[in-house]
Amino acid sequence: MDKIEIYQSILERDKNNHQVQFLLGEEYLKSGQLSQALHAFSLALKEGDPSLEEAVLTALHNYHHPSGAPVNSDELDDRSSVSEAVPAPEEKERTKGFQVIQGRKQENVISLENRIPKKVTFDDVGGLGDLKKTIEMKIIKPFMNPGLFAKFRKKAGGGILLYGPPGCGKTYIAKATAGECRANFYPIHISEILDPYVGVSEQNLHNAFETARGNAPAVVFFDELDALGYSRSKSRSDVMRPLVDTMLNELQSVESTNEKLLIIGATNMPWDVDDAFKRPGRFDKLVFVPPPDREARKLIFQLKLSGRPVEKGIVYEVLADRTPLYSGADIENTVEIAAEKVLAEIMEDGRERLITMDDLLDAIHLTKPTTIEWLSTIKNYIKYGNQGGIYHEAAAYIRENL
Secondary structure: OOHHHHHHHHHHHOOOOHHHHHHHHHHHHHOOOHHHHHHHHHHHHHHOOHHHHHHHHHHHHOOEOOOOOEOOHHHHOOOOOHHHHOOOHHHHHHOOOOEEEOOOOOOOEEEOOOOOOOOOOHHHOOOOHHHHHHHHHHHHHHHHOHHHHHHOOOOOOEEEEEEOOOOOOHHHHHHHHHHHOOOEEEEEOHHHHOOOOOOHHHHHHHHHHHHHHOOOOEEEEEOOHHHHOEOOOOOOOOOOHHHHHHHHHHHOOOOOOOOOEEEEEEEOOHHHEOHHHHOOOOOOEEEEOOOOOHHHHHHHHHHHHOOOOEOOOOOHHHHHHOOOOOOHHHHHHHHHHHHHHHHHHHHHHOOOOOEOHHHHHHHHHHOOOOHHHHHHHHHHHHHHHOHHHOOHHHHHHHHHHO
């Protein structure tokens, strides 16, 4: 039984499995059955999954007839084809779909839209000057100056693992890094990868990398990497092992190149990430993302209070001084508590008033930084399991702040 028959058998049991519909379309393309492939792709796109849309467009972009001719416009205009599932140009502003543009070598080349419409840069990140300098030296300069680094046989791209307490902006830092590198940004969520059918998760992961490689320079971002690359030595099940193996192969393989491809992972629990991910050539640079510093906390308070009814004279410097070790999420929670207190009083006595400095200070008094538990946990790993000094940045932060 070939792959087409296998996928058809699966779809007989589950007609709404859009991932399998896409894989079926890919197999039809490989065998030169374009009309069947377009029909399968159109069914796969009915759910509106952006990752599937990108994969379909990449597959069509790379497709040639057995005769060597590219896809022509007549075939793409067929009513049963994937073109019905792709938004028209006038729909572009209200959809997250794709557009067909004129290519340089082919009559019709399907191109991906940038998934991040506005480039976030370090100018949008308040404070964290030391972290920005670290990322600039370890990531951005090698990526932006590949010729210089090539002279020293240092390649651009590679893998970076951001780790730190939850709620401290690792995802935002990754977006800003992509913006500084002037690269496409592809966030990959584990929900987009995992599939209950054998082999489909691995294929989804491969498709994600192939899409990024086809649109280099690009930054691929994996949030919660510990969920995707959980340590095989700690796992009691072999279910995730093939996916871990596939991820390792995509990071470093003789069959493909990740030149001009920067892979960034983020995790709250670096100790749970498989050690094979942290060896040279994969996620070989670990960057500690600490709780926001004083300047960053001040800016976060200003941001979270913006647009709320707040009295004049809020001293943001004092709020920042009273919240050491607070994460961005902790500060947001503090502002929410203050707002809830004011709303409760208004509902009780019927008199409106503004959020005051005292309300905010009272809310700070009622809360504690959630980062302390994480810092205490990694402190134990630093003490007993910091072979090679991979957590040296976190160790230095703890010495200075705890």
